[in-house]
Amino acid sequence: MSENDVAAESAAVPKTRARKAPKPKAPPADLGPIQVLRHTGLAEWQWDAGTTAGLIPPADCGGRWSVALADQVAARREEIVAVVGTEAPIGGHRAAQRLAARTGLDVEKVDVEALADAGALRVAGWYNEFPLWDCRALDSVDVDQLGAVVAERQAWIAASVSKWDAPAYLGWRRDEFERVAKERGLRLGRQDRYATADLDALAGDEDLVEQVRQDRLLMSHQAATFLEIRPTDFKYLVASDLLAPRTHTSVEVSRYRSVSVPLYRVGDLEALREHPAIDWEAVHAVRRGEPSPLRELARRPVDRAAVVRRWVAELGDRHGIEVWAWFHPGAGRWEVDWERVDGAPTEQEVRKAIATHPYLKEHRHEIAVATDAGAAIRWARAMREPEAAVILDTETTGLAGYLVEIAVIDACTGETLLDTLVAPGCEVEPEARWVHGISDAELADAPPLAEVLPRLLEVTAGKEVLAYNAEFDHGTIARHAGRDGLDPAHLGDLGTWSCLMGRRSDWELVRRWLPLGGGHRARGDCETAYELLCAMTAPSRTPKAMARR
Structure with a gap:
């Protein structure tokens, strides 16, 4: 290798810098x-x-x-x-296990605490609110002293009942036991237990036991079972004013709603068995489906629903108007509404009538007046007036696409005013074609929007435009017209449109959008919407008794 090659090779090797030795860190202060x-x-x-x-x-x-x-x-x-020491302090359960392992006794956590109360142990520390115990102190606990503590606890357990089992020991309900314990000054002993002797003393007081039994409160269905009658018969007893609830309790029936439930005293129920106006033999002999012998004693309707229905009928007859009432299961209340015509009462007058009614007044907080469902009925009736509205529906190339079909029918008569395909100027998306079935081949000879728009504006002029999803259909027409440089005139103003879907949810008392259920062709969906609009001119939930009127 020549000198030049050595020089070239050494030049090709990258030079590495020598690392500086780290400076020693100064010891911390x-x-x-x-x-x-x-x-x-x-x-x-x-x-x-x-x-x-x-x-x-x-x-x-x-x-x-x-x-x-x-x-x-x-x-x-x-x-x-x-x-x-070399062992960390331990909690009560581990301390009991340590003592049990050393002595062979059945030691529990409360025994460790009893030793501390006796001065044989002291708390070595705390974990949150729980005491910790020194292991060396535990190992030095006297076995005889510990044995006496364990034996004393076991004797107390044998001679006592836990506060959770005490009501069952007496055959009482928990609220009954807690009331008597408070009245008699019954005190809890160690480990939240009552002495069996104290409980036996309560059980031996015959007058007390009988009073507890008579003061026991039952729900309506329990009271009917107690009297060995049907729930229907019991309703007539209450409606006859021979029996009244002693109090009410709140029962949660869903995550968002509770109802007030009446409670009846056993002593009051037993007193009814001696009432001279009641033929108990006839009441007990009646079979299912037969009218109650007690109905002749009723001074008022047997339940809130009957009261509401009777009052609604009276209100309608008094003012010569149509009054609607239905029970809203989601809100857990009755709703009352009526047609707004000359001679109809105001909302304030209806609320006052409910508040002063001899039987409805106690339910006035559970009756809503002037509701969204009632407004939907009045709106539907207004839309069905002649020349008031039309129903429009479109089919498109996609969710954000262009028109492929449009139809308009008269909201009063159901007459078809317009039904035509529309050239979209683009291909139909596969998803949209799967929904409505309109292919690009069918649209080959369809007229463009420029030819359809004049007739569309003519049949909708001066009328409310109803669509099941108004925002979607309005947006589609505006988008298509804007792309083609056309003026949608009044159809470009969302204020001239109304949404059937939102009104339907109010009418059906639901909080979600409901599908129309049409065949996904413009005229067919218009006709389905027309049928819906006709149905919405009456309540969606009419009680059977009112429907027969």
């Missing part, structure tokens, strides 16, 4: 909590225990420890460990 533990060789619990015992001085550098102070603690490490 002070130590943090973790550093001081490493420096002294103590565990965190040993450090805490040593600090509590006064063997370790507090931090001397603003929450940190100087190296000099840490060296002093490290030098005394053996002395500190001798005082605080």
